[in-house]
Amino acid sequence: MDINRKTAYKVLLRMEQTEAYSNIELNAQLKQEQPDSPGFVRELVYGVTERRLYLDFFLAQLVSRGLKKLKAQPLTILRMGLYQIMFMDSVPDYAAVDESVQLARRYCFGQAGLVNGVLRNYQRNKDTLKKPKSVKNVVKRLSYEYSFAPCITKMWLDQYGLDRTREIMEASNETPPVMIRVNPLKTDADTLIARLEENEIQAVRSEDTERILICKGKNILDTMEYHQGLFSVQDEASVLAIEAFKPQPEDLIIDVCAAPGGKAMACAEIMNNTGKIIAFDLYDKKIKHMQEEAYRLGVTNIEASVHDATKLKKELVGQADRVICDVPCSGLGVVRRKPEIKYKKLTNDGKDLAKLQLSILETAAKYVKEGGQLMYSTCTINANENTGVISAFLGKHSNFNLGRNRQLLPNSDGTDGFYYCKMKKRY
Protein backbone atom coordinates (compact mmCIF):
# COMPACT_ATOMS: atom_id res chain seq x y z
CA MET A 1 0.00 0.00 0.00
CA ASP A 2 1.16 3.49 -0.82
CA ILE A 3 2.69 5.05 2.32
CA ASN A 4 1.73 8.59 1.24
CA ARG A 5 -1.99 7.84 0.94
CA LYS A 6 -1.87 5.78 4.14
CA THR A 7 -0.38 8.79 5.99
CA ALA A 8 -2.96 11.18 4.54
CA TYR A 9 -5.75 8.73 5.49
CA LYS A 10 -4.56 8.59 9.10
CA VAL A 11 -4.48 12.40 9.36
CA LEU A 12 -7.92 12.86 7.77
CA LEU A 13 -9.51 10.10 9.84
CA ARG A 14 -8.19 11.64 13.08
CA MET A 15 -9.56 15.01 11.97
CA GLU A 16 -12.96 13.45 11.21
CA GLN A 17 -13.15 11.57 14.50
CA THR A 18 -11.54 13.94 17.00
CA GLU A 19 -11.64 17.44 15.49
CA ALA A 20 -7.81 17.39 15.49
CA TYR A 21 -6.12 20.43 13.91
CA SER A 22 -4.81 19.75 10.39
CA ASN A 23 -1.33 21.22 10.90
CA ILE A 24 -0.67 19.49 14.24
CA GLU A 25 -1.98 16.10 13.09
CA LEU A 26 -0.19 16.33 9.75
CA ASN A 27 3.17 17.11 11.36
CA ALA A 28 2.70 14.27 13.88
CA GLN A 29 1.87 11.68 11.20
CA LEU A 30 4.63 12.85 8.85
CA LYS A 31 7.08 12.30 11.67
CA GLN A 32 5.67 8.88 12.57
CA GLU A 33 5.16 7.42 9.07
CA GLN A 34 8.09 9.11 7.26
CA PRO A 35 6.33 9.01 3.83
CA ASP A 36 8.54 9.43 0.75
CA SER A 37 6.45 12.32 -0.63
CA PRO A 38 5.38 14.67 2.19
CA GLY A 39 4.27 17.25 -0.43
CA PHE A 40 1.75 14.76 -1.86
CA VAL A 41 0.45 13.97 1.65
CA ARG A 42 0.08 17.67 2.42
CA GLU A 43 -1.74 18.36 -0.86
CA LEU A 44 -4.15 15.48 -0.28
CA VAL A 45 -4.88 16.38 3.37
CA TYR A 46 -5.40 20.10 2.73
CA GLY A 47 -7.23 19.49 -0.55
CA VAL A 48 -9.74 17.03 0.92
CA THR A 49 -10.29 19.27 3.96
CA GLU A 50 -10.75 22.40 1.84
CA ARG A 51 -13.26 20.69 -0.50
CA ARG A 52 -15.05 18.47 2.01
CA LEU A 53 -18.62 19.70 1.37
CA TYR A 54 -18.04 19.89 -2.39
CA LEU A 55 -16.88 16.24 -2.44
CA ASP A 56 -19.76 15.17 -0.19
CA PHE A 57 -22.24 16.84 -2.56
CA PHE A 58 -21.22 14.32 -5.26
CA LEU A 59 -20.74 11.35 -2.92
CA ALA A 60 -24.28 11.84 -1.57
CA GLN A 61 -25.59 11.15 -5.09
CA LEU A 62 -23.50 7.99 -5.39
CA VAL A 63 -23.90 6.26 -2.01
CA SER A 64 -27.42 4.87 -2.07
CA ARG A 65 -27.75 4.45 1.71
CA GLY A 66 -26.74 8.11 2.24
CA LEU A 67 -23.55 9.57 3.72
CA LYS A 68 -24.94 9.81 7.26
CA LYS A 69 -25.04 6.01 7.53
CA LEU A 70 -21.45 5.65 6.33
CA LYS A 71 -18.70 5.17 8.94
CA ALA A 72 -15.83 7.65 9.14
CA GLN A 73 -13.36 5.14 7.60
CA PRO A 74 -15.04 4.49 4.21
CA LEU A 75 -16.23 8.11 4.02
CA THR A 76 -12.64 9.35 4.44
CA ILE A 77 -11.34 6.93 1.79
CA LEU A 78 -14.11 7.94 -0.64
CA ARG A 79 -13.36 11.65 -0.16
CA MET A 80 -9.65 10.99 -0.78
CA GLY A 81 -10.33 8.92 -3.90
CA LEU A 82 -12.77 11.44 -5.37
CA TYR A 83 -10.44 14.35 -4.61
CA GLN A 84 -7.61 12.64 -6.51
CA ILE A 85 -9.88 11.99 -9.51
CA MET A 86 -11.32 15.52 -9.54
CA PHE A 87 -8.37 17.72 -8.61
CA MET A 88 -5.01 15.91 -8.82
CA ASP A 89 -3.92 15.89 -12.45
CA SER A 90 -0.74 14.02 -11.55
CA VAL A 91 -2.76 10.97 -10.42
CA PRO A 92 -4.29 8.75 -13.16
CA ASP A 93 -7.91 7.88 -12.38
CA TYR A 94 -7.21 4.13 -12.26
CA ALA A 95 -4.52 4.70 -9.62
CA ALA A 96 -6.88 6.82 -7.51
CA VAL A 97 -9.46 4.01 -7.58
CA ASP A 98 -7.01 1.12 -7.04
CA GLU A 99 -5.21 2.83 -4.16
CA SER A 100 -8.55 3.68 -2.51
CA VAL A 101 -9.66 0.04 -2.78
CA GLN A 102 -6.40 -1.05 -1.17
CA LEU A 103 -6.90 1.38 1.70
CA ALA A 104 -10.45 0.07 2.17
CA ARG A 105 -9.21 -3.57 2.21
CA ARG A 106 -6.74 -2.65 4.93
CA TYR A 107 -8.84 -0.29 7.07
CA CYS A 108 -12.55 -1.03 6.57
CA PHE A 109 -13.51 -4.66 6.47
CA GLY A 110 -16.15 -5.47 3.85
CA GLN A 111 -16.23 -1.98 2.31
CA ALA A 112 -13.76 -2.37 -0.58
CA GLY A 113 -16.60 -3.20 -2.99
CA LEU A 114 -18.50 -0.08 -1.99
CA VAL A 115 -15.42 2.12 -2.48
CA ASN A 116 -14.68 0.55 -5.87
CA GLY A 117 -18.33 0.85 -6.98
CA VAL A 118 -18.81 4.47 -5.90
CA LEU A 119 -15.61 5.75 -7.51
CA ARG A 120 -16.21 3.84 -10.76
CA ASN A 121 -19.79 5.10 -10.78
CA TYR A 122 -18.49 8.65 -10.52
CA GLN A 123 -16.16 8.07 -13.49
CA ARG A 124 -19.02 6.65 -15.58
CA ASN A 125 -21.70 9.20 -14.63
CA LYS A 126 -19.84 12.40 -13.84
CA ASP A 127 -21.43 14.36 -16.68
CA THR A 128 -24.96 13.56 -15.59
CA LEU A 129 -24.52 14.15 -11.84
CA LYS A 130 -26.07 17.29 -10.35
CA LYS A 131 -23.53 20.12 -9.80
CA PRO A 132 -23.45 22.52 -6.81
CA LYS A 133 -23.99 25.43 -9.22
CA SER A 134 -27.51 24.12 -9.99
CA VAL A 135 -28.70 24.35 -6.37
CA LYS A 136 -31.34 27.09 -6.13
CA ASN A 137 -30.91 28.18 -2.51
CA VAL A 138 -28.00 30.63 -2.49
CA VAL A 139 -26.70 29.71 0.98
CA LYS A 140 -26.63 26.00 0.13
CA ARG A 141 -25.18 26.70 -3.33
CA LEU A 142 -22.20 28.70 -2.05
CA SER A 143 -21.78 26.36 0.88
CA TYR A 144 -21.33 23.35 -1.47
CA GLU A 145 -19.43 25.23 -4.17
CA TYR A 146 -16.77 26.63 -1.83
CA SER A 147 -17.16 24.19 1.08
CA PHE A 148 -18.06 26.51 3.94
CA ALA A 149 -20.55 25.67 6.72
CA PRO A 150 -24.00 27.15 5.90
CA CYS A 151 -23.93 29.30 9.09
CA ILE A 152 -20.71 31.02 7.95
CA THR A 153 -21.99 31.37 4.37
CA LYS A 154 -25.22 33.00 5.52
CA MET A 155 -23.43 35.38 7.87
CA TRP A 156 -20.98 36.54 5.17
CA LEU A 157 -23.83 36.97 2.66
CA ASP A 158 -25.59 39.23 5.21
CA GLN A 159 -22.40 41.20 5.95
CA TYR A 160 -20.69 41.32 2.55
CA GLY A 161 -23.30 40.56 -0.15
CA LEU A 162 -23.02 37.90 -2.87
CA ASP A 163 -20.05 39.13 -4.94
CA ARG A 164 -17.68 39.88 -2.08
CA THR A 165 -18.63 36.66 -0.27
CA ARG A 166 -17.71 34.71 -3.40
CA GLU A 167 -14.39 36.60 -3.64
CA ILE A 168 -13.56 35.99 0.03
CA MET A 169 -14.42 32.30 -0.27
CA GLU A 170 -12.40 31.85 -3.46
CA ALA A 171 -9.34 33.54 -1.94
CA SER A 172 -9.78 31.55 1.28
CA ASN A 173 -9.50 28.29 -0.70
CA GLU A 174 -6.15 29.24 -2.23
CA THR A 175 -2.80 28.06 -0.89
CA PRO A 176 -1.32 30.93 1.14
CA PRO A 177 2.26 32.12 0.64
CA VAL A 178 4.83 31.35 3.32
CA MET A 179 5.66 34.64 5.03
CA ILE A 180 8.43 35.21 7.52
CA ARG A 181 9.29 38.13 9.82
CA VAL A 182 12.96 39.07 9.78
CA ASN A 183 14.43 39.28 13.31
CA PRO A 184 16.44 42.54 13.43
CA LEU A 185 17.96 41.49 16.78
CA LYS A 186 19.98 38.89 14.87
CA THR A 187 20.11 39.76 11.16
CA ASP A 188 18.82 41.98 8.36
CA ALA A 189 16.69 41.25 5.29
CA ASP A 190 19.55 41.17 2.74
CA THR A 191 21.69 38.80 4.80
CA LEU A 192 18.74 36.53 5.46
CA ILE A 193 17.71 36.46 1.78
CA ALA A 194 21.26 35.40 0.86
CA ARG A 195 21.41 32.72 3.55
CA LEU A 196 18.04 31.27 2.57
CA GLU A 197 19.13 31.16 -1.06
CA GLU A 198 22.00 28.88 0.00
CA ASN A 199 19.26 26.56 1.33
CA GLU A 200 17.40 26.60 -2.01
CA ILE A 201 14.71 28.90 -0.61
CA GLN A 202 13.84 31.99 -2.64
CA ALA A 203 12.82 34.88 -0.44
CA VAL A 204 11.52 38.21 -1.77
CA ARG A 205 10.61 41.36 0.12
CA SER A 206 6.96 42.20 0.72
CA GLU A 207 5.79 45.39 -0.96
CA ASP A 208 3.94 46.49 2.17
CA THR A 209 6.48 46.10 4.97
CA GLU A 210 10.24 45.74 5.15
CA ARG A 211 9.92 43.25 8.00
CA ILE A 212 8.29 40.53 5.88
CA LEU A 213 9.79 38.18 3.29
CA ILE A 214 7.71 35.90 1.09
CA CYS A 215 9.35 32.50 0.63
CA LYS A 216 9.23 29.59 -1.80
CA GLY A 217 11.14 26.33 -1.71
CA LYS A 218 12.04 23.80 0.96
CA ASN A 219 10.39 23.61 4.38
CA ILE A 220 11.54 26.78 6.07
CA LEU A 221 11.32 25.26 9.56
CA ASP A 222 14.03 22.71 8.71
CA THR A 223 16.67 25.39 8.17
CA MET A 224 19.55 26.28 10.48
CA GLU A 225 18.48 29.93 10.09
CA TYR A 226 15.15 29.14 11.74
CA HIS A 227 16.77 27.32 14.65
CA GLN A 228 19.21 30.21 15.05
CA GLY A 229 16.26 32.58 15.46
CA LEU A 230 16.86 34.73 12.38
CA PHE A 231 13.15 34.80 11.57
CA SER A 232 9.66 33.79 12.64
CA VAL A 233 6.82 32.50 10.49
CA GLN A 234 4.08 35.13 10.64
CA ASP A 235 1.48 36.46 8.23
CA GLU A 236 1.98 40.02 7.02
CA ALA A 237 -1.38 41.14 8.45
CA SER A 238 -0.14 40.74 12.05
CA VAL A 239 3.02 42.68 11.27
CA LEU A 240 1.05 45.51 9.63
CA ALA A 241 -1.10 45.71 12.79
CA ILE A 242 1.96 45.93 15.05
CA GLU A 243 3.57 48.57 12.81
CA ALA A 244 0.35 50.63 12.99
CA PHE A 245 0.49 50.30 16.79
CA LYS A 246 4.00 51.87 16.77
CA PRO A 247 5.66 50.36 19.87
CA GLN A 248 8.39 52.67 21.20
CA PRO A 249 11.72 51.94 22.93
CA GLU A 250 11.31 51.79 26.74
CA ASP A 251 7.52 51.28 26.53
CA LEU A 252 5.72 49.18 29.09
CA ILE A 253 3.47 46.97 26.95
CA ILE A 254 0.87 44.54 28.29
CA ASP A 255 -0.27 41.78 25.91
CA VAL A 256 -3.26 40.11 27.53
CA CYS A 257 -3.77 37.15 25.11
CA ALA A 258 -0.19 36.70 24.03
CA ALA A 259 0.50 33.07 23.03
CA PRO A 260 2.11 31.85 20.84
CA GLY A 261 3.71 35.29 21.06
CA GLY A 262 3.91 36.50 17.46
CA LYS A 263 2.86 40.06 18.23
CA ALA A 264 4.74 40.33 21.52
CA MET A 265 7.98 39.14 19.84
CA ALA A 266 7.46 41.56 16.94
CA CYS A 267 7.13 44.42 19.48
CA ALA A 268 10.26 43.25 21.34
CA GLU A 269 12.22 43.26 18.06
CA ILE A 270 11.03 46.79 17.18
CA MET A 271 11.84 47.98 20.73
CA ASN A 272 15.31 46.42 20.42
CA ASN A 273 14.80 44.56 23.71
CA THR A 274 14.30 47.79 25.70
CA GLY A 275 11.37 48.51 28.03
CA LYS A 276 9.19 45.63 29.17
CA ILE A 277 6.43 43.45 27.71
CA ILE A 278 4.16 41.73 30.21
CA ALA A 279 2.54 38.82 28.39
CA PHE A 280 -0.41 36.76 29.64
CA ASP A 281 -2.15 33.67 28.39
CA LEU A 282 -4.61 31.24 29.91
CA TYR A 283 -2.50 28.11 29.39
CA ASP A 284 0.73 27.13 31.09
CA LYS A 285 1.89 24.99 28.12
CA LYS A 286 1.54 27.98 25.78
CA ILE A 287 3.48 30.22 28.17
CA LYS A 288 6.35 27.71 28.22
CA HIS A 289 6.33 27.58 24.42
CA MET A 290 6.46 31.40 24.32
CA GLN A 291 9.46 31.43 26.62
CA GLU A 292 11.24 28.99 24.30
CA GLU A 293 10.39 31.21 21.34
CA ALA A 294 11.82 34.26 23.14
CA TYR A 295 15.02 32.30 23.77
CA ARG A 296 15.27 31.24 20.11
CA LEU A 297 14.82 34.82 18.92
CA GLY A 298 17.13 36.42 21.53
CA VAL A 299 14.22 38.39 23.00
CA THR A 300 14.93 39.36 26.61
CA ASN A 301 12.28 41.94 27.56
CA ILE A 302 9.19 39.70 27.77
CA GLU A 303 7.81 38.52 31.12
CA ALA A 304 5.31 35.76 30.34
CA SER A 305 2.91 34.26 32.86
CA VAL A 306 -0.43 32.48 33.16
CA HIS A 307 -3.36 34.82 33.77
CA ASP A 308 -7.02 34.95 32.77
CA ALA A 309 -7.46 38.17 30.81
CA THR A 310 -11.07 38.59 31.98
CA LYS A 311 -9.74 39.06 35.54
CA LEU A 312 -8.19 42.36 36.56
CA LYS A 313 -4.58 42.58 37.85
CA LYS A 314 -5.08 45.55 40.15
CA GLU A 315 -1.39 46.42 40.40
CA LEU A 316 -1.22 47.06 36.64
CA VAL A 317 -4.16 49.49 36.39
CA GLY A 318 -3.16 52.70 34.58
CA GLN A 319 0.45 51.53 34.11
CA ALA A 320 0.89 50.61 30.43
CA ASP A 321 1.99 52.80 27.55
CA ARG A 322 0.38 50.27 25.21
CA VAL A 323 -1.95 47.33 25.65
CA ILE A 324 -2.48 44.59 23.05
CA CYS A 325 -5.74 42.71 23.13
CA ASP A 326 -5.49 40.01 20.43
CA VAL A 327 -8.52 38.03 21.51
CA PRO A 328 -9.61 34.43 20.89
CA CYS A 329 -11.96 34.49 17.89
CA SER A 330 -13.71 32.37 15.26
CA GLY A 331 -10.54 32.38 13.10
CA LEU A 332 -12.37 32.84 9.80
CA GLY A 333 -9.46 34.87 8.45
CA VAL A 334 -7.04 31.95 8.59
CA VAL A 335 -8.97 29.18 6.83
CA ARG A 336 -6.27 29.21 4.11
CA ARG A 337 -3.94 27.76 6.76
CA LYS A 338 -6.46 25.84 8.90
CA PRO A 339 -9.25 24.73 6.52
CA GLU A 340 -11.06 22.72 9.21
CA ILE A 341 -12.29 26.08 10.62
CA LYS A 342 -14.71 26.25 7.65
CA TYR A 343 -16.93 23.60 9.23
CA LYS A 344 -16.99 24.87 12.82
CA LYS A 345 -20.42 25.80 14.15
CA LEU A 346 -20.57 29.54 14.66
CA THR A 347 -23.34 29.98 17.16
CA ASN A 348 -25.41 33.16 17.03
CA ASP A 349 -23.18 34.65 14.29
CA GLY A 350 -20.28 34.88 16.73
CA LYS A 351 -22.20 37.15 19.11
CA ASP A 352 -21.53 34.79 22.05
CA LEU A 353 -17.80 35.00 21.33
CA ALA A 354 -18.15 38.79 21.09
CA LYS A 355 -19.32 38.90 24.73
CA LEU A 356 -16.07 37.23 25.86
CA GLN A 357 -14.04 39.49 23.55
CA LEU A 358 -15.69 42.62 24.97
CA SER A 359 -15.10 41.44 28.52
CA ILE A 360 -11.36 40.89 27.77
CA LEU A 361 -11.14 44.29 26.03
CA GLU A 362 -12.83 46.13 28.92
CA THR A 363 -10.43 44.57 31.44
CA ALA A 364 -7.40 45.25 29.23
CA ALA A 365 -8.43 48.90 28.76
CA LYS A 366 -7.97 49.48 32.49
CA TYR A 367 -4.21 48.90 32.18
CA VAL A 368 -3.74 51.77 29.70
CA LYS A 369 -2.26 54.95 31.21
CA GLU A 370 -3.59 58.39 30.25
CA GLY A 371 -2.40 59.23 26.73
CA GLY A 372 -1.60 55.53 26.15
CA GLN A 373 -2.73 53.27 23.31
CA LEU A 374 -4.99 50.24 23.22
CA MET A 375 -5.09 47.79 20.31
CA TYR A 376 -7.88 45.29 19.70
CA SER A 377 -7.39 42.63 17.04
CA THR A 378 -8.74 39.34 15.72
CA CYS A 379 -7.87 36.95 12.90
CA THR A 380 -11.45 36.78 11.73
CA ILE A 381 -13.80 38.18 9.12
CA ASN A 382 -16.95 38.82 11.12
CA ALA A 383 -18.31 42.29 11.88
CA ASN A 384 -19.88 41.06 15.14
CA GLU A 385 -16.46 40.14 16.56
CA ASN A 386 -14.71 43.18 15.07
CA THR A 387 -16.47 46.53 14.59
CA GLY A 388 -19.37 45.22 16.73
CA VAL A 389 -17.09 44.80 19.76
CA ILE A 390 -15.43 48.17 19.17
CA SER A 391 -18.78 50.00 18.91
CA ALA A 392 -19.98 48.38 22.13
CA PHE A 393 -16.70 49.30 23.86
CA LEU A 394 -16.56 52.92 22.69
CA GLY A 395 -20.26 53.34 23.53
CA LYS A 396 -19.41 52.67 27.18
CA HIS A 397 -15.90 54.19 27.37
CA SER A 398 -15.96 57.78 26.21
CA ASN A 399 -12.41 58.27 27.55
CA PHE A 400 -11.05 56.37 24.50
CA ASN A 401 -10.78 57.88 21.01
CA LEU A 402 -11.04 55.69 17.93
CA GLY A 403 -7.83 55.62 15.85
CA ARG A 404 -6.88 53.62 12.76
CA ASN A 405 -8.94 50.50 12.22
CA ARG A 406 -8.76 48.12 9.32
CA GLN A 407 -10.26 44.86 8.10
CA LEU A 408 -7.72 43.04 5.94
CA LEU A 409 -9.14 40.44 3.55
CA PRO A 410 -7.42 37.59 1.64
CA ASN A 411 -9.09 38.57 -1.66
CA SER A 412 -8.17 42.28 -1.66
CA ASP A 413 -5.08 42.45 0.59
CA GLY A 414 -3.45 39.08 -0.15
CA THR A 415 -3.03 38.50 3.59
CA ASP A 416 -4.90 36.42 6.11
CA GLY A 417 -8.23 37.94 7.08
CA PHE A 418 -7.37 40.15 10.05
CA TYR A 419 -8.94 43.07 11.93
CA TYR A 420 -7.21 45.65 14.08
CA CYS A 421 -8.32 48.82 15.79
CA LYS A 422 -6.19 51.36 17.64
CA MET A 423 -7.70 53.48 20.40
CA LYS A 424 -6.10 56.25 22.46
CA LYS A 425 -6.91 56.96 26.11
CA ARG A 426 -7.50 60.65 26.76
CA TYR A 427 -5.51 62.70 29.28
Ligand SMILES: C[S@@+](CC[C@H](N)C(=O)[O-])C[C@H]1O[C@@H](n2cnc3c(N)ncnc32)[C@H](O)[C@@H]1O
Ligand atom coordinates in the same frame (compact mmCIF):
# COMPACT_ATOMS: atom_id res chain seq x y z
C1 LIG B 1 -5.49 34.89 18.82
S1 LIG B 1 -4.56 34.04 19.96
C2 LIG B 1 -3.32 35.23 20.34
C3 LIG B 1 -2.20 35.26 19.33
C4 LIG B 1 -1.01 36.04 19.81
N1 LIG B 1 -1.34 37.37 20.23
C5 LIG B 1 0.07 36.11 18.75
O1 LIG B 1 0.24 37.12 18.09
O2 LIG B 1 0.79 35.11 18.59
C6 LIG B 1 -5.54 34.14 21.39
C7 LIG B 1 -4.87 33.59 22.63
O3 LIG B 1 -5.73 33.91 23.73
C8 LIG B 1 -5.61 32.89 24.69
N2 LIG B 1 -6.78 33.03 25.59
C9 LIG B 1 -8.03 32.59 25.42
N3 LIG B 1 -8.80 32.98 26.45
C10 LIG B 1 -8.02 33.69 27.29
C11 LIG B 1 -8.22 34.34 28.52
N4 LIG B 1 -9.41 34.35 29.13
N5 LIG B 1 -7.17 34.95 29.11
C12 LIG B 1 -5.95 34.94 28.52
N6 LIG B 1 -5.69 34.35 27.34
C13 LIG B 1 -6.71 33.73 26.75
C14 LIG B 1 -5.53 31.63 23.88
O4 LIG B 1 -4.91 30.62 24.62
C15 LIG B 1 -4.70 32.08 22.68
O5 LIG B 1 -3.37 31.75 22.87
